Amino acid sequence: MKKKKFSERLDRLQENFQSLKISSSKHLKVINKDISSLKDQIALINSHSSSKRVTPLAEKSLDNLESMEKRVSQLENGIGEVINKLNRDYQRFKSEAQETEDERRTYKILYDLSTTFYAEEDINILLDTLIDSVIDLFSAERGFLEIVDEEKNVMLRLSKDSDKKEIEEENDKVKDNVVEAVLSSGNPLCLGGILLSDLEDEKEEVKKLLSVICVPIRSGEKNLGVIYLDDSKPDSFFSLDDAELLSSLADRLGQAVESNLALMELKASHEKLLEDLREKFKFDEILGNSPQMVEILKTVADVADTDSTVLIEGESGTGKELLARAIHFNSGRSKKPFVTINCAAIPETLLESELFGYERGAFTGATQRKPGKFEVAKGGTVFLDEIGEMSPLLQVKILRFLQSHEFEPLGSNKVKRADIRIIAATNKDLLARVKENKFREDLFYRINVINLKLPPLRERRLDIAPLAMSFATKYSDKANKKIAGIDPEAMNVLNRYDFPGNVRELENVIERAVILAKSDNVCKEDLPKNLLDGSGNGSSAEIPSDYEELKIFRKRVVEQVEKNFLKNILDKTENNITRAAEEAKMHRVELQRMIKRYKEANLT
Numbered sequence: 001m002k003k004k005k006f007s008e009r010l011d012r013l014q015e016n017f018q019s020l021k022i023s024s025s026k027h028l029k030v031i032n033k034d035i036s037s038l039k040d041q042i043a044l045i046n047s048h049s050s051s052k053r054v055t056p057l058a059e060k061s062l063d064n065l066e067s068m069e070k071r072v073s074q075l076e077n078g079i080g081e082v083i084n085k086l087n088r089d090y091q092r093f094k095s096e097a098q099e100t101e102d103e104r105r106t107y108k109i110l111y112d113l114s115t116t117f118y119a120e121e122d123i124n125i126l127l128d129t130l131i132d133s134v135i136d137l138f139s140a141e142r143g144f145l146e147i148v149d150e151e152k153n154v155m156l157r158l159s160k161d162s163d164k165k166e167i168e169e170e171n172d173k174v175k176d177n178v179v180e181a182v183l184s185s186g187n188p189l190c191l192g193g194i195l196l197s198d199l200e201d202e203k204e205e206v207k208k209l210l211s212v213i214c215v216p217i218r219s220g221e222k223n224l225g226v227i228y229l230d231d232s233k234p235d236s237f238f239s240l241d242d243a244e245l246l247s248s249l250a251d252r253l254g255q256a257v258e259s260n261l262a263l264m265e266l267k268a269s270h271e272k273l274l275e276d277l278r279e280k281f282k283f284d285e286i287l288g289n290s291p292q293m294v295e296i297l298k299t300v301a302d303v304a305d306t307d308s309t310v311l312i313e314g315e316s317g318t319g320k321e322l323l324a325r326a327i328h329f330n331s332g333r334s335k336k337p338f339v340t341i342n343c344a345a346i347p348e349t350l351l352e353s354e355l356f357g358y359e360r361g362a363f364t365g366a367t368q369r370k371p372g373k374f375e376v377a378k379g380g381t382v383f384l385d386e387i388g389e390m391s392p393l394l395q396v397k398i399l400r401f402l403q404s405h406e407f408e409p410l411g412s413n414k415v416k417r418a419d420i421r422i423i424a425a426t427n428k429d430l431l432a433r434v435k436e437n438k439f440r441e442d443l444f445y446r447i448n449v450i451n452l453k454l455p456p457l458r459e460r461r462l463d464i465a466p467l468a469m470s471f472a473t474k475y476s477d478k479a480n481k482k483i484a485g486i487d488p489e490a491m492n493v494l495n496r497y498d499f500p501g502n503v504r505e506l507e508n509v510i511e512r513a514v515i516l517a518k519s520d521n522v523c524k525e526d527l528p529k530n531l532l533d534g535s536g537n538g539s540s541a542e543i544p545s546d547y548e549e550l551k552i553f554r555k556r557v558v559e560q561v562e563k564n565f566l567k568n569i570l571d572k573t574e575n576n577i578t579r580a581a582e583e584a585k586m587h588r589v590e591l592q593r594m595i596k597r598y599k600e601a602n603l604t
Contacts, residue, residue, distance in 0.1 A: 314454030317504030362411025
């Protein structure tokens with residue numbers, strides 16, 4: 001808006017200069033006409049005098065009028081020169097303003113590209129953004145980008161016009177020859193003007209000059225592809241400076257592409273491994289595709305069907321209990337009880353009786369015998385959450401049980417045995433508490449046979465999207481609302497937020513957003529204010545959650561929603577991907593990825 005107003009003011013200034021020149025010239029001509037009229041009148045008066053000679057008064061008047069006439073002429077010339085000078089200054093200023101604007105635009109494009117190189121993990125979006133940017137940056141008519149493998153087989157290809165619309169591949173000898181030359185040599189190529197013949201109609205042959213620039217995409221000594229631009233506009237030629245700038249961008253792109261391809265390969269490997277793990281084990285409740293979660297699930301798969309004690313470490317809300325359940329339900333004890341007890345939520349005086357049970361009359365109010373968690377869970381698993389909060393006295397008794405699997409209920413002198421597996425969890429640094437003499441060293445090493453560290457959500461951001469989508473499905477069903485998904489802007493906000501309350505906080509945020517949502521998608525406006533302004537980052541959060549409810553999640557719910565969405569949008573646009581992406585307000589690459597995932601459903 002500011003740029004438009006500035007340009008309008010410049011144009012109005014030039015119009016005012018022209019108006020001033022015209023109006024001043026018009027007024028000066030009127031003055032000259034009046035002076036000529038006065039001179040004629042003096043001459044007429046003098047012709048009627050008897051002496052027929054010019055009187056001194058008339059002569060003086062004529063001299064004055066001629067002097068005025070000269071001054072008016074000088075004034076007219078002076079005004080013309082001043083206005084011409086103002087016009088020249090204006091043209092110079094306008095040219096400098098345009099150069100400044102072009103420079104600002106160039107810096108903005110380069111800054112946005114630099115951000116994309118650094119942050120974008122999807123190679124298709126990265127290349128799409130780059131080709132759009134370089135076409136805009138160099139004011140080219142066409143842009144072409146190609147990524148090749150070591151045998152120069154094409155892996156990815158993009159062709160676009162100046163409107164950033166994809167153009168169909170066609171036989172183009174100039175482009176093909178230039179691309180082949182650059183791929184073979186690994187050197188940039190800049191051609192100022194190639195004379196081409198083109199039949200505009202059946203009768204007339206049109207000659208045009210084509211300016212071409214093509215640079216290799218490199219990473220070290222490897223040639224990964226090319227970027228090609230051309231332009232046939234009159235007096236529009238690429239320079240060596242353009243080639244140097246485009247080469248610099250291509251080198252940055254090369255590094256990003258190589259990293260991206262390696263990341264894609266690693267992600268594909270992780271996804272395959274995760275898919276195999278999910279098929280073989282009961283990991284339906286644990287959502288996430290991040291490399292950290294893949295490694296954790298690999299370890300869970302290895303240790304689940306053993307009796308080894310497991311210690312799960314992680315911040316509050318990361319899903320330690322879910323992981324403990326996954327270990328239990330993938331073990332030989334899966335048909336036996338899984339019993340949880342929060343050591344921090346129960347007073348020290350009651351915790352011992354909760355774990356070991358008590359006999360009738362063991363203490364005031366013990367009117368009948370009550371079995372403890374160890375006895376209830378016989379043959380199964382006991383999950384000791386927040387074990388770091390356990391008192392020193394109780395730590396001794398837990399250590400004894402781990403060594404002998406024997407315990408005594410309160411008020412009883414009979415020793416009982418329990419065949420159970422212990423899984424412990426903590427959000428504290430137990431080793432640090434050992435050094436501070438707040439936790440027994442022998443108990444620490446006894447429970448730390450298998451150690452699993454659950455990273456916080458901010459360190460596995462790839463898990464935010466699948467978790468958020470699952471929570472959206474869960475709470476839309478609960479609220480009887482039809483929420484199809486999460487708007488890209490809202491997802492960007494979620495991906496940038498640190499989630500100090502981890503998965504628990506994310507679930508709470510999505511539940512609130514689903515309830516407040518006014519459309520078929522969770523939008524940015526539905527999210528809490530602290531996520532939008534970042535004020536919640538770094539703060540602690542106590543958010544209630546019931547992990548039992550996660551069992552109702554099934555991947556097929558999300559899949560069915562997406563399949564219905566794809567079918568409707570493709571039917572509506574007659575399978576036109578570009579129109580479908582615009583209709584769905586999605587990036588074309590994202591839509592194509594979704595179609596590829598569900599191509600077995602015959603939607604494409």
